Amino acid sequence: MGMNENLSKPLDRLSSEISDDMAAVNALIRERMASRHAPRIPEVTAHLVEAGGKRLRPMLVLAAARLCGYHGEAHLLLAAAVEFIHTATLLHDDVVDESQQRRGRPTANLLWDNKSSVLVGDYLFARSFQLMADTGNMEVMRILANASATIAEGEVLQLTAAQDVTTTEDIYIQIVRGKTAALFSAATEAGAVVANVDATVQQALFDYGDALGIAFQIVDDLLDYGGSAEVIGKNVGDDFRERKLTLPVIKAIAAADADELAFWTRTIGKGQQDDGDLETALDILHRRGALDAARADAIAWAERAKTALQATPDHPLRAILSDLSDFVVSRIS
Template identity: 85%
Template structure:
């Protein structure tokens, strides 16, 4: 598996379509990440916010709002709020995972320290709620507040399920819904809500974001076992070394014989790994067709995302969003 050369096209089209609004979102992000009294806050935030991320989540807010005919200003506030929530979770995740690389750069906790990463993450969560309040929409605040709680819940569930080789695919999807899909679905639903869309359209865009986020995370988990360091922004095999039970491993364990199960219990369950174990893990994943099975699941979730869009207004932005679902899985060649 590797990075398909055509994957950026739908995202580039979306970026071009939303360029004016995204300029305003980026300006608002720079304004609200400032701190008069604690200069470390913008230092840490800028390190991650300006690291070259695609800003997919705020673009989903803008796209959903425009798709539903919105012509106001609140979508700019919401897009910035979503990006702050995302950045805060990344700062916290890197501390929890003891990560050293994010988007191809050293993590904030490595450059500064864990305390700075956690506290700046807290600051960004607070800023996001200020932005939500500025929309004066209780429904939007409820959506993003619920998403924030779901994200935290998913991270705690992942922590408690970590290294447990009996973890099921259902538990994995529940974790993914928390850690990734919750913010995708909140972004698309909030954009529809602020635009005053019909409840059926709001639900359709929620379902689109949910399925897109799950497909996105499955692909990320697959790339960890077959992507390149430059394409995934971290070291290949990090999930294995960090003993994360992602979907390919869960599928391989479910199909394992006694010898393979002992291997997974030693390397993931007990954390006893040597240099040759990653190659062995890859061989087992291929032999048990776990990578192909996980890829099929990612494609199925992408198809669900595209199907949900059928209830949304039929216009060019809808077609770009449908292409985004294909883009997510096209990262696997």
Template identity: 85%
Template sequence: MGMNENLSKPLDRLSAELAGDMDQVNALIRERMASRHAPRIPEVTAHLVEAGGKRLRPLLVLAAARLCGYSGANHVLLAAAVEFIHTATLLHDDVVDESRQRRGRPTANLLWDNKTSVLVGDYLFARSFQLMADTDSMRVMRILANASATIAEGEVLQLTAAQDISTSEETYIQIVRGKTAALFSAATEAGSVIAGADEAVQRALFDYGDALGIAFQIVDDLLDYGGMSSTIGKNIGDDFRERKLTLPVIKAIAAAGPDERAFWERTIGHGRQDEGDLETALSLLKRHDALKAARADAIDWAARAKAALGPAPDHPLRAILSDLADYVVSRIS
């Protein structure tokens, strides 16, 4: 399982289509991440923001707004706000997960410390709400505020479900809908709202972002068990070592016999992992076709994302967004 480089990359096409707007977003991000009194804030923020991320979430804001015919400047404020929320959650997640690598680089909590990562994350959340307020739109403020609460709720749910090998696929989707899909759907919905799109289009773009985010996270979980470390920006098997119950593992546990279930209880439930356990886990995932089944789920969610675009305006960006859903799942082959 690895990257499929033979397909055209819709994300690159989206970036090219929105390059002018994205330049404004990047300039605004650099301006608002500054701090006159605490120089460590821009140091830490720049470490993540300038790390070569694709800026997918702010691009979704810009794309939704332009798709709906928007010609103002508030979509730039919203795109920067969404990127700050995303960066803040990454800083907090790396502390919670005790991560050491992000996007192929050492994490901020490793380079500085946990206190710095948490407090800079808090600062970015505050900056994001300042940007939302600058739009003077109570509706988009409510959308992004609700998304921020949903993200935190999803993370707490993941903590409570972590290492519980009885966790169901339904709970997994609920976690993913919170920690990942909530910001995707908020990005696309907010872009349509700021453009004044009708309710049917707003709902369609919300549904698109929700399904795209779920597909995106399932693929990320799959890549952890079969991607290349240079591609996914972390070490293969990190989710296993961190005892995360991702969809492939949940599917394998559901099909497990008593001995296999005891293996998952020891390694994931109790965290007693020995040399060779990752290889055993991979063997069990293969035995029960868990990776194939999870991939099929990702493809299904991508198809839902494409179908959701039906009510959206006829625009070149709609085709790119549709192709983006296909590309998300083409990363696994």
């Protein structure tokens, strides 16, 4: 599995379409991540923010607002807020997961320490709420505040469910809706709300972000078992080593015989992993068709995202967002 470079064009087209807005957002991010009294804050933040991420979530805010005909500046504040929320969750996640690599670089908690990562993440959450307040729009504040709570809830649910071999696909989707899709859907819905569109369009853009986010996370989970470190920005097999029950494993467990179930119980449930276990896991995943089944699910969610867009205004950005759904799953084509 790897990136299909021919399908990276939708992201490039989206970036080009909103380049002026994105430049303003990047300037706002640099301005608001500063701290006069604690230089560690911009140091840690810059390590992640400047690490070459695609800024997909803030781009979704800008695209949704423009798609809905918005011509003000509040969407810039919201886009920066969304990026700060995302960056804060990454800082916290790397501490929880004891990760050592993010976007192909050493994690902040490895370069500095856990305390710095947690506290700088807290600072970015606070900054995000300042940016929301600056819009003066209570509805978008409600949307992003709810998303922040849902993200935390999803992460806590994952703590209790991720190593339980009885975890179902429904619970997995609930976790993914929390930890990933919530910010996608909040980004697209907030962009619609600031443009003051009707409820039907607002719901359509929420549904688009929700489905896109679920597809995005399933693809990430698949790449952990079949991508490359260069593509995924972390070590291949990290989810297995961290005992995370992602969709491919859940599907394999559902089809497991007694020996396979004993393997998953030992390696994921109890954390007793030996040399060669990752290779055994990959063999089981392939033999049970779990990777292909998870890939089919990702494609189905991407199709849901495209269907949701049919209720949005006819605008060049609508076609780009539709193609973006294909781009997300192209990483496993």
